[in-house]
Amino acid sequence: MINFRATLAIYFHELDRFRRTIFGSLVAPVLTTSLYFIVFGSAIGGRMQAVGGVDYGAFIVPGLLMLTMLSESTSNASFGIYMPRFTGSIYEILTAPVGTAETLLGFVGAAATKSLILAAVIMLTALLFVDYHVAHPLLAVGYIILVAASFSLLGFILGIWADGFEKLQIIPMLILMPLTFLGGTFYSIDMLPEPWRSVALFNPIVYLVNGLRWTFYGKADVDIATSFGLTALFLAICIAIIAWIFKTGWRLRS
């Protein structure tokens, strides 16, 4: 029988940690993203041409949203599971009648929730700087949830893999952030000359940014079905890895 109370216990415990660290968890990323809007949206954006018929300030909103969500979903989930490992309080999760599904729903659900709150705040904040509208709001919400869940799962894997605080930052800082910057956050990959345009198509973040951009403006550099499909595949791979981790006890049980 599924232990839903354990899921709720983990979920609310994690959200409470979010409340306790509200400045670092919410204010800091919103402030950073606002600075992007001020610099690229208002200051430089006014002098840029529209991209595919979308005003430049509005064009970068999905990309910046994705940049924040990828980073925060990964960091929140990795920190969420790494901290109990670091303090030793993970013993409680391992000795409780809690399976993989309940643990994941609790940790990843909480991390994804934090990202969704953050996404909502950033979208509201963006309205202060640029004028944008969402063409497919339901698909946008669905896609944001899918991305938040997928990268929270990735963060969960990182939190189990990491054996120090430094390693928690390696993937978000050295891989995700550069790939997101190069993944069309601030430009359309159609603006790139060959061979860079073709090279950019090997960057998975291109598909994420363009998937979200399509839900906003109905236009994207890549096929939207490919974006949804790759994100769903990534989610499935992460779940499979985590199932293996729990089955073997890798880095959890001695």
Added chain:
Amino acid sequence: MSEPILEIAGLTKTYAGGLTALDRVDLTIRRGEIFALLGPNGAGKTTLIGAICGLVRPSGGTIRAFGEDLSRSWRTARQRIGLVPQELGLDMFDTVERQVAYSRGMFGCAPDKARIEEILKSLSLWDKRNEQLRKLSGGMKRRVLIAKALSHDPELLFLDEPTAGVDVELRRDMWKQIGKLREQGVTIILTTHYIEEAEEMADRVGIIDKGRILLVDDKDAMMARLGRTEAIFSLEAPPAAIPTSLAHYPLTLDGNELHYRGGDGAGRGKQEVAAIAQQLTREGIIFTALEQKESSLEEIFVGLVERGEFAGEGAAA
């Protein structure tokens, strides 16, 4: 003998590096008892508890809890098991009450503020319920670990070094708390470095070393079987040899001291010392002082583990 609550057979744990932490451990724990597991550092005490509670993956053997195979019925079994770990593994930024409520939820129990209040009050933590754990003393943190372990009212409770680093007063308080739990029918398995703790509380004692159970017995039976009385008579004028009337006692003459070491830990030693004293008086041998002591569980433990005494006594019950 009450029914078994935990049955371990051939439990083995060999780590990837080749270290065998548990070597074919057989052990049965009876419902309602306090079982003390004694052993030096690295003996396998914590590994054994970890294997039962889900922290360690056994390499071989079986564990049955509440009559069910733990590897299959782990969910229902774990709901009935509590663990107080050796390390203070806590979310130091959370409050006492929230941490205990969290533990209750983790074990699938519905929120129950009244029960949590009861547990916190019984452990003198109620006044600290809104404190962050990082602000509590080490002893208080250990109480929080106990409160967390009790939050889902386990029937089988593991206490891994529950009073390590705790002052004497708090230790006595915890002993009382453990006594109350036993009265409530909770089966308790504790590991400890304080043999006095085992002597004070345990019904049965198991001694483990190098991953193997050396001896398991009722504490009183163990004391009776392995316990000894030691007495030293200080003689005013030592005789040239031990009088023949005392030859059948385990006595040695060392200068002006007459040493006795014998008995059975169940009173025979005291009777023999009294009889020796009377016989010395009858023989006209004057003694000016008499020191007498019973061997403790600690001496038995040291004898078993460090000196390899009582070889062949081991039997996992």
